[in-house]
Amino acid sequence: xxxxxxxxxxxxxxxxxxxxxxxxxxxxxxxxxxxxxxxxxxxxxxxxxxxxxxxxxxxxxxxxxxxxxxxxxxxxxxxxxxxxxxxxxxxxxxxxxxxxxxxxxxxxxxxxxxxxxxxxxxxxxxxxxxxxxxxxxxxxxxxxxxxxxxxxxxxxxxxxxxxxxxxxxxxxxxxxxxxxxxxxxxxxxxxxxxxxxxxxxxxxxxxxxxxxxxxxxxxxxxxxxxxxxxxxxxxxxxxxxxxxxxxxxxxxxxxxxxxxxxxxxxxxxxxxxxxxxxxxxxxxxxxxxxxxxxxxxxxxxxxxxxxxxxxxxxxxxxxxxxxxxxxxxxxxxxxxxxxxxxxxxxxxxxxxxxxxxxxxxxxxxxxxxxxxxxxxxxxxxxxxxxxxxxxxxxxxxxxxxxxxxxxxxxxxxxxxxxxxxxxxxxxxxxxxxxxxxxxxxxxxxxxxxxxxxxxxxxxxxxxxxxxxxxxxxxxxxxxxxxxxxxxxxxxxxxxxxxxxxxxxxxxxxxxxxxxxxxxxxx
Numbered sequence: 001x002x003x004x005x006x007x008x009x010x011x012x013x014x015x016x017x018x019x020x021x022x023x024x025x026x027x028x029x030x031x032x033x034x035x036x037x038x039x040x041x042x043x044x045x046x047x048x049x050x051x052x053x054x055x056x057x058x059x060x061x062x063x064x065x066x067x068x069x070x071x072x073x074x075x076x077x078x079x080x081x082x083x084x085x086x087x088x089x090x091x092x093x094x095x096x097x098x099x100x101x102x103x104x105x106x107x108x109x110x111x112x113x114x115x116x117x118x119x120x121x122x123x124x125x126x127x128x129x130x131x132x133x134x135x136x137x138x139x140x141x142x143x144x145x146x147x148x149x150x151x152x153x154x155x156x157x158x159x160x161x162x163x164x165x166x167x168x169x170x171x172x173x174x175x176x177x178x179x180x181x182x183x184x185x186x187x188x189x190x191x192x193x194x195x196x197x198x199x200x201x202x203x204x205x206x207x208x209x210x211x212x213x214x215x216x217x218x219x220x221x222x223x224x225x226x227x228x229x230x231x232x233x234x235x236x237x238x239x240x241x242x243x244x245x246x247x248x249x250x251x252x253x254x255x256x257x258x259x260x261x262x263x264x265x266x267x268x269x270x271x272x273x274x275x276x277x278x279x280x281x282x283x284x285x286x287x288x289x290x291x292x293x294x295x296x297x298x299x300x301x302x303x304x305x306x307x308x309x310x311x312x313x314x315x316x317x318x319x320x321x322x323x324x325x326x327x328x329x330x331x332x333x334x335x336x337x338x339x340x341x342x343x344x345x346x347x348x349x350x351x352x353x354x355x356x357x358x359x360x361x362x363x364x365x366x367x368x369x370x371x372x373x374x375x376x377x378x379x380x381x382x383x384x385x386x387x388x389x390x391x392x393x394x395x396x397x398x399x400x401x402x403x404x405x406x407x408x409x410x411x412x413x414x415x416x417x418x419x420x421x422x423x424x425x426x427x428x429x430x431x432x433x434x435x436x437x438x439x440x441x442x443x444x445x446x447x448x449x450x451x452x453x454x455x456x457x458x459x460x461x462x463x464x465x466x467x468x469x470x471x472x473x474x475x476x477x478x479x480x481x482x483x484x485x486x487x488x489x490x491x492x493x494x495x496x497x498x499x500x501x502x503x504x505x506x507x508x509x510x511x512x513x514x515x516x517x518x519x520x521x522x
Contacts, residue, residue, distance in 0.1 A: 019044045020071055020083060022116070024055050027066035030488030034068055047114070056123065057090065061268060062498035064320050064491065065090040069116055071105060084113030091323035093120040099273050122273075127265040130190065132225065132257060133182040134169075139237065139253035142205035142213040146174045149206040150215065152255070156191055157198040166190060171206040182259065191222040199225070203237050203255065215239065216252035228260040266516050268502035271509060274516035277404050278324040278501075279395075282366055283388040284310055284351070285412035286373070287336035287381045290442070293374045299413055299442045300374055309441040309476050310411050311367055316490035317409055317437060317497055318363035329359035332366045333388050337377040345380055347387040349373075382417030385410060389425040389436065396432040402514035405505050406434035413442040414449055423461040426452060430459075430466035435504045437497045441476040449473040468507045472500045 021042045025034040040051035059065070067090055071083040084105025093101045099120040105113035134152065142148045151171040155163035166189045172178035191197045199220050205213040216237035227233065236251040243249050272278075291298030302308045307315070322328055335347040350358030351369035353376075360366040389408065396406045416422060426436065438453075440446045452459060453473040459466040479493040509515075 020049050022051055023070045025068040030491050059090055061502050062495045084108055086116045089323055093118050094269060094272055095324040122269045128187040128262050129184055129265060130187055130262055131182055131184045132260045134255055134257055135179040136253055136255045137177050139176045140215050147176050149173045150178045151204055151206055153202045155200040163200055195223040196221050225260055228257040233257040270516040276402060277326060278321055279404055279406045280321045280325055280330050281392050281408045282332040283410045284334050284370060285336055286334040286377055286379050287383045288379045289415050290379060290413050312490055313411050313439040313476055315363060316494040320494050320498060321407060322363055328362050330366050331358045332360050332369055334373055335388055336381050336383050338380045339377050347384045348391050383415050384418040386418050386421035386425040389429060393429040393432055396434040400433060402509055409437045411439045414440040414444040414446045416448045419448055426459055426471060427461040427464050427466045430468045430470050433508050435501050436471045438473040439476055446475055470504055472497050
């Protein structure tokens with residue numbers, strides 16, 4: 001939900017301050033078209049407005065969601081009354097510190113237009129999950145021959161006073177003092193996020209023919225149940241019909257809440273807002289099977305009019321991930337080439353030729369170094385993945401507290417030579433804070449890559465299984481569409497390779513019981 005607060009706006013009124021409003025436009029995916037999404041309220045007579053109205057957008061990590069904020073002087077849009085505009089990707093706002101991003105407003109030639117402050121927060125859809133256990137004592141006997149076979153039915157109350165069933169316990173046979181198994185239920189299901197809303201619980205005696213006998217009922221609320229974290233809570237089970245009929249009726253037994261605990265289900269955004277950095281590393285295949293870069297048939301061939309498949313894949317994925325990496329410095333390696341000055345074969349040479357610091361500034365820096373390397377190294381072989389995977393794994397192993405997560409992008413023509421070592425490297429890396437994306441370019445059959453992906457069969461090496469599935473593979477050729485709309489097809493490629501990253505990050509955090517750091521209060 002981005003909120004917005006422009007600062008130090010241009011004053012367009014002769015007699016008073018401006019009356020600003022913010023209009024949000026969203027770019028249609030894969031096109032240059034902008035659609036108005038909504039607008040804030042107008043705030044009269046101020047150059048530092050704080051807008052109340054929020055924009056509620058669906059957020060997708062794997063997509064580039066471009067936003068444009070226009071600040072006209074008033075709701076009556078006229079070009080002459082334009083105070084400025086700002087362009088930003090939604091990922092940049094979410095990836096910025098504490099979900100706050102300040103941008104200069106531009107668009108009025110020769111004038112400083114002030115700034116716009118954007119705030120993003122995830123709409124908490126009440127993600128807590130409750131685990132509780134109950135038992136009962138001295139319930140009414142309902143069965144002619146035995147005791148009772150009790151079970152509980154939970155109902156949440158609705159706005160209109162009706163009740164909706166939200167949980168049934170198992171049946172405990174032949175007892176008036178049952179102890180039910182602990183069970184788990186989302187808070188949303190129990191009370192729709194309203195802690196004081198009535199939760200009604202019916203106690204029944206189970207009958208084989210489905211005509212279960214009503215023993216009694218009691219009412220509580222989430223807030224009341226949650227107090228049981230510090231003490232047992234005992235509820236009287238009452239049967240209204242018996243209560244009316246019998247003067248001496250006390251109750252139909254009691255139910256005791258034995259335990260109650262709450263856990264939060266964290267999301268990807270919780271970790272990013274808590275300061276988790278995504279570190280992006282690139283590894284590019286420089287083996288001879290790609291063909292001579294100077295030849296149009298080569299997978300590395302870049303014409304004056306079109307980037308190579310390698311460059312396109314790198315741009316598509318990198319431009320999304322860079323929004324979540326604060327220093328925008330990306331280590332970039334090549335593998336499978338003979339490297340100057342002595343022509344040694346290397347499987348992890350820095351594209352910028354700087355062994356001490358292989359990081360490139362931004363995706364543009366990586367592209368520049370990649371093109372430079374194509375001119376200086378000799379494509380050779382074999383195609384070994386393991387060295388660069390182990391290199392990133394070594395870095396990932398240094399910080400495992402959840403503050404850093406690594407994403408390695410390998411772009412290859414897919415003819416892999418060190419399959420056994422690569423499997424071993426991936427199985428080892430699967431317990432570290434990292435994910436691997438493999439984009440296969442060219443016409444090869446990619447069976448080996450499919451095996452590494454591990455979607456169908458969990459990857460294993462020498463009897464050890466990968467702790468998590470950390471590899472996502474896609475063939476580049478599946479995204480080159482005949483219509484020639486490169487922007488759209490690269491957006492689809494990025495979407496498919498990045499879609500699993502949030503889940504993979506969450507699975508690492510969960511297995512290590514790492515909770516997101518709390519973003520500092522404003």
